[in-house]
Amino acid sequence: MNSTLRQGRRRPAAKVPLGLMIVGAVFALGFLAVNAAIGYVVIDGRLDGQWYDIRDLGIAVEELKVQLDAINDDQPSFLDDIVGQHWMSYAVGALLGAIGILSFIGGALLALIWIERRLIGRMQIRRGPNRVGPYGLLQPVADAVKLIQKEVLMPDGADRILFLLPPAIIFVPMMAAWGPVPWAPQMAYLDINVGVLYLIAVSSLTTLAVFLAGWASNNHYALLGSMRTVAMMISYEIPLSIALLSVVLITGSMQLSEIVQWQADHNLWLAALLPIAMLTYFFSSTAELNRTPNDIAEAESEIVAGFHTEYSGMKFGLFYAVELGNALLVATLVATFFLGGWSLFGLEEWIPGYLILFAKLSAAYFVLVWLRGTLPRFRLDQLMRFAWQYLIPLSLFNLIIVAVEASLLARWDAPGLVSLGLFTIVNWGAAYILFRDWARRIGYQPDAGGPRRAELTQQVGGIEAAHRMGTAT
Amino acid sequence: MPAGPRQLTGDTVASALSAALPGAVATATAEWVEVEPARILDALRWLHDDAEMDAKQLSNLCAVDRHDRFEVVYHLQSMDRNHQIVVKAVVGEHDDPALPSCYPVYKGALLQEREVYDLMGIRFEGHPDLRRMFLWEGYPGFPLRKDFLQIPDHHPGLPKFPFEEPGVQAR
Amino acid sequence: MTTATEPYVLNIGPQHPSTHGVFRLRVVMDGERIQDMDMVVGYLHRSMEKLAEERTYTQNIPFTDRADYLAAMSGNLGYCLAVEMLSGVEVPERASYLRVIFAELQRIASHSMANGTFVNDAGAWQTPLMYMFRERERILDLFEMTGGARLTTNYMRIGGVAFDPPPEFFPAIESLVSDLPDRIDEYAELLIDNEILLARSRGVGTITAEDAINGSLSGPMLRGSGVPWDLRKAEPYCVYDRMDFDIPVGRNGDAYDRFLVRLEEVRQSTKIIQQALDALPAGPHKTDTPLALRPEPGEAYGRVEGPRGELGFYVVSDGGSAPFRFHIRAPSLINLSLLREMAIGASLPDAIVALGSVDIVVGEIDR
Amino acid sequence: MESLGIIVAFYLLSAIAVGGAIGVFLASDLIRALAFLVLSFIATAGLFLTLSGDFIAIAQILIYAGAIPVLIVFAVMLAPLAGRNNGNGLYLVPGLALGAAVAVTVAFVAVDVEWNELSGALLAERDFATTAGAIGDALVGRYVLAFEIASVLLLAALIGAIVLVREDEAT
Amino acid sequence: MTVDLAHYLTVSGLLFGVGISIALAKRNAIAVLMGIELMLNAVNLSFLSFSRFSGAFAIKDNPLDGHVFVVFVLTVAAAEAAVALALSVLIYRRRETVDLDRINLLRW
Known part of the structure; x- marks a missing residue:
């Protein structure tokens, strides 16, 4: 097999080698760990209790946390010593907040693709996605499935x-x-x-x-x-x-x-x-x-x-x-x-x-x-x-x-x-x-650059006519 | 008979041209004027510069294969005078035809001469960028020539894009 | 003292959103600036000129559809005019009027497309294109109504047109013609004073009038540079000499002026269509010509003002039933003669806008 | 500093920070080295968080992870012919030796000295709900002269950088 | 098991050592700059840890001094990076290299 031939041929899809997967996993874990560590410090609240508190995710969450704290106080666990007193309420609060944001973004992304495409469709006097599901509502899902495949x-x-x-x-x-x-x-x-x-x-x-x-x-x-x-x-x-x-x-x-x-x-x-x-x-x-x-x-x-x-x-x-x-x-x-x-x-x-x-x-x-x-x-x-x-x-x-x-x-x-x-x-x-x-x-002139209408003429001609009309540049 | 409505008769042009450039005109008919191939650039330049002829634009350039010779046809036009002039140059050589390029006079000849070179194989000497245009470098022969299909080994199997080597099947 | 940089080669196309087909620019770039440019065409080459030498004159009409597939009517018309000139066929008056109507409709459709894609190239995300498509759609419906095809119409015949328009054609075109001026005003309002479009296209791809003439440019490219040249007035074919219309001319020769000229030409075309409709005489739409036409030996160069410029057909006959030589003067290709000069020294976005303002159709470049 | 979370976070972040720094040394390509550098900086920002430096941690991310890598990217891209090789020079061995010596010395001193640790007592006693306000007060109060000097320094650096790389029109 | 000042200072020392090695060993001026940034970073870490554990020292009235110093170091680092990168670009323009082993003349 000669080299010219090989040039012309497309390499098959990238097969991710094991080493790369390990490195990638390490990186991913590293980032996760960084996040988790920061998150921990954040939810720990140990830095004076009010720095990075999870503030209340609404009253329901607040209520839940109070009750969790009560449970925590009733039943001391070995975790209290190492991760702080009110770990349960912090953990639940953090979890709820994270899940809330994640699900909002996830849902919004799916909805937005549809909304944006429909809106732009309307602006461009066409219909936008309308085939998959009612009003094309499932179009983003179909897109995602296609992309994954x-x-x-x-x-x-x-x-x-x-x-x-x-x-x-x-x-x-x-x-x-x-x-x-x-x-x-x-x-x-x-x-x-x-x-x-x-x-x-x-x-x-x-x-x-x-x-x-x-x-x-x-x-x-x-x-x-x-x-x-x-x-x-x-x-x-x-x-x-x-x-x-x-x-x-x-x-x-x-x-x-x-x-x-x-x-x-x-x-x-x-x-x-x-x-x-x-x-x-x-x-x-x-x-x-x-x-x-x-x-x-x-x-x-x-x-x-x-x-x-x-x-x-x-x-x-x-x-x-x-x-x-x-x-x-x-x-x-x-x-x-x-x-x-x-x-x-x-x-x-x-x-x-x-x-x-x-x-x-x-x-x-x-x-x-x-x-x-x-x-x-x-x-x-x-x-x-x-x-x-x-x-x-x-x-x-x-x-x-x-x-x-x-x-x-x-x-x-x-x-x-x-x-x-x-x-x-x-x-x-x-x-x-x-x-x-x-x-x-800074030199902006709204009317610079000459007229914004084409010159209309009945004349026909070349460069002389152009000079006569004053349109030659 | 089938001349454009604004076309100057070839005889008029020929007489003016031969007055200015003696010996440049080969023949002239009612429709076109035929110029000696060696003097084509001079003739075109004169037609371009002359106030009466005023052929400021090269509106069309193409070539006709007459089996034993090539005719290169220049459709010139003057916009201010509003007339059209048809100039022809006959290249007698059929195997390796060559003609002076009119690019120095008309920049619009850039792509048209390249096209003629690509499909008819007429070399325009002095053209700044004479390469194949539609077909790739190394394509055998010039397809618009009348004898193209008689060239051996052409038909069938016009071989190969550049990166393919003969005998190897692309997958 | 400048930074020593490494020029690199960028292939714009053959698959690229703004090359409008399989057209490739090989660009040597220094950062964002273009140092050199070479265009590579031929991906769509079908060798029409060679194929035409094997077919009768009538059989060649479909080729003219497929050269400039956005302006099939104009291609048909130019070719038919050339063959009629060659063979001396007379065209009935009604056919001439119908030809004018359809050629102008085709011009509106093509210019709509050109302006839409031009603004698209300048970055507007398809909205103007979609609006322009609205009119094009109605025009293509008219084509379909009359000739049965939308894009490759194959409508003109040697000695007339193929079909007389059906009765429902006339109300449809009347309503289109009455709508069009408002629509054009709408586009003008939307686009002409758009600061971003102005900033992107003013002074971009400027061509002087001298260069435009010398570079064999034609059509809106030439008129955008300030040269009032229009074959419909200079060398009136069909019944254009009976029509009252103006030639729009630009002042600066830049991309914006070409855009303006195209926009204005749509308005003028609407006027022409209205006049032609009003004056449309009764009578036959076609003279009978033999299917295998054998013109006397000779040659003819028929040309029309196509949407992209001078669309010429050089037909040489040797007395046979097929043309001895058939050459299409393709304005799309010849308008590119100065592309390299426009692009060198410009930045990549400017070059794209300049290319968009040339309005190429790759089917016509390659033929 | 005895909560398990802090301890785990400290060891993890330190490992990433030092590992990233070593990655900068070992990477064969400048851009990769840059990626490692950013990783190291972000981990250091995490370390700052464990040290109650909320403002500093975020400023660290902003400047070290956001701004300086972009500057470096520009420098790399503006010097395309210089190559992006992250190779070692003549001083590889002395450099390594000195680095190791410094690291070992600092580590030895740090471990050996009795720091009489009063972990965070003062910070807790002062009850900074937030360091940002306190830092702001210190900057325009006690350290206002230094603050002004720093701003002049930044201005001087800005102007200096512009003057250095300005391309002269004349030459 | 605790994490105290000594741990932070050790990490800081390690970062500083790696930074020195990079700054000395690398040939490319931009890589050297990266090493210097790492060293500054290590210094910041030690500033902050001293500040956090400032109970160990006599000056007790201003526990955020370390933070303020870090702010100044960040300022200087930004200024230094800007100027150094400008210099390397300038040198590149004159000599088409940023290889420090080849920039050995005191002129360009």
Whole structure:
């Protein structure tokens, strides 16, 4: 068998060797162990009992925990000595929280694929999936089954370990970032006091997974896509963080539940108070998410699928799921940070908070789908310029304004209606002026580039006619 | 008789052309003017530059295999004057025909000459990138030639894409 | 002092979302910038020109469907005009009007597709394409109603058209023609002022008027560069000389201008169809020509303004029942003459947008 | 520090941290070394958590696991011809010897010294519900000068890095 | 069975030792940088463990000093990484190598 022949033939599907499986298992176990260890410390609560408590997952969970504690007190077990007094209630709380988040994401992912495709179908005057099950509801299941059945191919020359890892590790930040989201008062899985920082830190891990996926594929499209992703993600992390910083400044806390509580207390959504931060955050998030108009990392018409070009089967499915999960997460965070989270001007007394949050996140998610159904895509350099020349200076300006306001708020005890109302007006004015004037300052002219209508003529001719009409360039 | 509605008669063009470039015109009919193959580039350049002829665009270039010779047909047009000129060059050599490329005058000849080379086998000397276009390098013969199907070992079994070796069956 | 980098070769295609078929660009890239480009075509080569030498003139009409499969009517028309010129067949007036109507319908369908895929290449996730397909669908329904086929219509005949349209055709086309201007306004509203589309296509793939003429460009490519050249006006065939319409011309010669020109041409085509419908005379739709037509020895170059540009058919007869030589001047291929110059130095996304604005049909490139 | 969970977490995280560091040494390819480095950093962040450093742990993830690897990725990708070989240089043996010596010395000292351990008593006594606020207070209170200097340093580094890699237009 | 300061310091020492070995033995400037980052990381670990077990020391009024120092170390590490990587890119541009054994002239 000569070498020319071998070149032409495709290698059969990657057979994962034993050594690789062991290494993979070790890695997976390592990550599990890290998670478990962190989780243990978190649920341990030993670090002063209230640091990383599982806050109540609603009253039912609270009730359950009280009863479990009572049982614990009645029947001392040998475990009390080594893992702390109230281990049962902690363990059950943690389990319930984790299962709750997991099942929410799992269910939401299945539902979202259907919803998104139906919505986009409607926007594109077609029906969307309507064949599998009633109204095509089982389409996501069918897709998942198909993806699982598909052969997993590995390109020649791919870095085998690093190729197999990213689909798994990219899942971790997506799941972990759901921890601090407050679903209702006293209902957050991981209500840590540095919640905002935690979110930024965890989501920055995605970058590396994406890069490794693209690099290990040994494919130019994948590498281009991953380099684009990395460049874009780190650029847009800056305005995103600054936007969140202004939120933190005004509410005086990095804890997500406190931020929501602040909005509930003041009966004011931060979207109204901080328009620049809201828009910056939303736009930067679409960049982090690789969604239109910022989906250059997986720009279909240019680089096929970007960093996951070479992934097939369920590995691709994982990337897809993470993408959707992240979109949902961003919608949730927008709802939490800027749309008042579980609060709805007192209505949260009557409606469960998580339903309110779900309604808000659906609205935010709809905007994401809408963008995807409507807009073309920016170019990489345009996006980078937009981040560095426009969003970052704007959000820095905004930060200064908000800092002044925050310090005023701390010293001035005017009624909230006056001070916050004033700040709202000031911020909207600043937003209007900044958005418009800064764009002009960096050279944006809305009418540049000539007329936007084709010239109509009855003449026929070549270059002379073109010169006569003044259309020759 | 079957001339385009805006076509200049070959005789008009021929008289103007031979006045400017003596000896360039081989023959002329009502439809076309036939130019000496060696002088085709000069003739085309003159037609392109001349204010009366003003043939700024090469609208079509193709070749006809007349069994013993090749006719290369240039359809030129002037947009400002709104007329069409048909120029032909006859290449007598049938085994290894060659003609000067008109790429220096008309950039639009880039792909059209390549196509003619690919399918008829006329080498355009001076063409910047003369390679096979539709067929792969090493394809035997030129399929639009009239004698293509008579070439031995062609039919059947046009052999092989480049990475296949003779005698080996691709799986 | 620049960073020494390693140029690498990227194969765009033959299977790639934005090559619109099996078309391959071999690109030498430095980062995101294109240093050199080579196009590789021929994956769809069916050697129509050779096959046509074995078939009668009438039998060759289906080939013209399958060359530019998005503009089969225009292909039919160009070929029939060339053969009629060669053999001197007269065409009845009603047939000429019907030809105009169908060619313009085909132009609307093809331009809708071109604009949709162009915006798609610029990154809009299929939405404009789907909207444009709405009109194309109705047009293809009209084709089906009349000729029985949607894509490869095989409708024109030497000396006329194959069938007279059925009675239900006329209400359908009237309603289409009355809907179209609103629809075009809708697209214009949706797309013309879209900042992202402007940012992506303004100044991309610019071709000057001189280069466009010298590079043998035609159709919207040429008009986008500012040259008011349209065969329907310059060399009116069928009954175009009786129609009142304008030639849309761009100012900058960039991708956006080509898009504008195509959008405007749809509007003009609607006008033409309306006029042709109003003036459609009664009478036969076809003259009887012998099935095995044997024109006198000679040659003819018939050309029409196809959706993609000058669609020419060079037919040489030796007196036999089959053409001695049959050559299609394929605007898709020739419009690519300047692609390399447009692409070199551009970034990959720009090159994709430029390619999208050329509006190629691979069936016509390869034939 | 006697709860079983902490002990298990400590040993596991230490093993991963040190193992990852050794992986950086042994990996043949820079990108793989980078993956190991990130693994080591994340495990170290876990160790920080066991040391009640909640803020620091998250800052560690943000900077060491999120930002610096990306910088390294860019450096690797901007130097494509330099290769991604993670090979050893001339100082392999001295380096290994010195590393081993340092590790052994530190370990020996650490184990040998009587630290008079009062595990976390002060932290517990002060009752930091959260370290983030306290660190913030310290930074803009007692350490405000150092804080300012650090910010100037960051600015200087930012500008310096930009100036260093700026491509001159002229040359 | 307990985990105390000595354990943490041992881990820190091991990390530091590996870091030194990498920084000294590797030829590639970027790998050397990775070694340095590991060393800084080890130092952070020891800072934090001293802070956590700060009952062992006399200065009792500010138990979070270690944390503050780690913040500064993180700052310096970020700045240092940025500048060092910029330098390596610059050297690469001049010499087309980041091999430290071949960057032996004090000029480029």
